[in-house]
Amino acid sequence: MSGREVLRSFLFDEGKELKNIKFFPGTGRGITQDQMAFEAAKALKKAFSNGLIDSPPETGVDKINLA
Amino acid sequence: MPKRLLEKLKAVESLPIEITELRDHIIEIGVQDRIIICIEDMDPRILRGMLYQYSHRPILYGEIEQVSLIVVSEHMSPEWKRLVCAKEMVHILDGPSEQTNTPEDVMGLIEKLLGPLSTEDVSHTDYMALVDRIALYKGLALLFPDRARDWALTELSAGRKEIGDIASVVKIPEEFVSDVLDEAWPDMMKAFFEINSRADA
Numbered sequence: 001m002s003g004r005e006v007l008r009s010f011l012f013d014e015g016k017e018l019k020n021i022k023f024f025p026g027t028g029r030g031i032t033q034d035q036m037a038f039e040a041a042k043a044l045k046k047a048f049s050n051g052l053i054d055s056p057p058e059t060g061v062d063k064i065n066l067a
Numbered sequence: 068m069p070k071r072l073l074e075k076l077k078a079v080e081s082l083p084i085e086i087t088e089l090r091d092h093i094i095e096i097g098v099q100d101r102i103i104i105c106i107e108d109m110d111p112r113i114l115r116g117m118l119y120q121y122s123h124r125p126i127l128y129g130e131i132e133q134v135s136l137i138v139v140s141e142h143m144s145p146e147w148k149r150l151v152c153a154k155e156m157v158h159i160l161d162g163p164s165e166q167t168n169t170p171e172d173v174m175g176l177i178e179k180l181l182g183p184l185s186t187e188d189v190s191h192t193d194y195m196a197l198v199d200r201i202a203l204y205k206g207l208a209l210l211f212p213d214r215a216r217d218w219a220l221t222e223l224s225a226g227r228k229e230i231g232d233i234a235s236v237v238k239i240p241e242e243f244v245s246d247v248l249d250e251a252w253p254d255m256m257k258a259f260f261e262i263n264s265r266a267d268a
Contacts, residue, residue: 011170022176024114039113044119052103054105
């Protein structure tokens with residue numbers, strides 16, 4: 001299957017209703033649509049298989065007051 | 068950008084603004100039940116991050132849950148991870164005409180994001196790609212809002228801080244600090260924030 005077909009299958013065949021999807025493309029040049037679609041599908045599948053572990057980036061620094 | 072979120076950020080009193088704070092603000096607005104942020108092994112040369120918004124019924128015959136899943140590459144600096152998160156959070160508030168949710172739209176968006184901008188194509192797909200690019204500006208505005216910008220300009224004029232110091236406090240990639248501090252930035256943001264978003268946010 002092409003990367004686009006893998007992503008399409010994940011988004012539309014797995015029992016969830018897609019409301020919105022957006023991408024932040026990578027820095028590489030000459031990235032193909034199939035490459036990006038495959039990377040997206042792979043990352044989503046990994047996130048789900050890992051149990052959707054919520055891990056937002058935190059700075060861990062003390063805040064500076066703007067006053 | 069929804070007015071309620073902007074109002075919350077106008078009142079910011081300290082930096083850096085944490086991603087969890089932004090998330091809490093969005094959830095308080097009430098447009099999303101859950102926002103999950105996962106850091107995954109994603110090649111940042113191919114894809115730095117993404118937003119996947121879906122609805123599902125976690126319990127049979129139970130209520131439908133609206134979920135926003137943001138996936139970010141683990142192979143980036145902390146500042147870039149923050150920026151990607153903020154940019155994708157902007158999309159949580161996309162209006163109906165900005166949302167990408169059909170097979171044709173998804174593949175069309177990928178094509179447009181990777182291809183050169185056309186000056187002759189005014190399709191819905193082009194609009195979604197344009198909105199996607201503008202979201203980066205809005206994401207920067209979430210992490211570096213007006214009050215923080217004013218503080219940064221004051222510090223720079225007084226010679227107390229340099230650009231690198233500002234980036235270190237705001238916790239965004241340094242290459243964007245000068246752009247946000249540019250005198251054109253407020254007018255740009257005013258124009259961008261008028262672009263369609265959910266009316267109830």
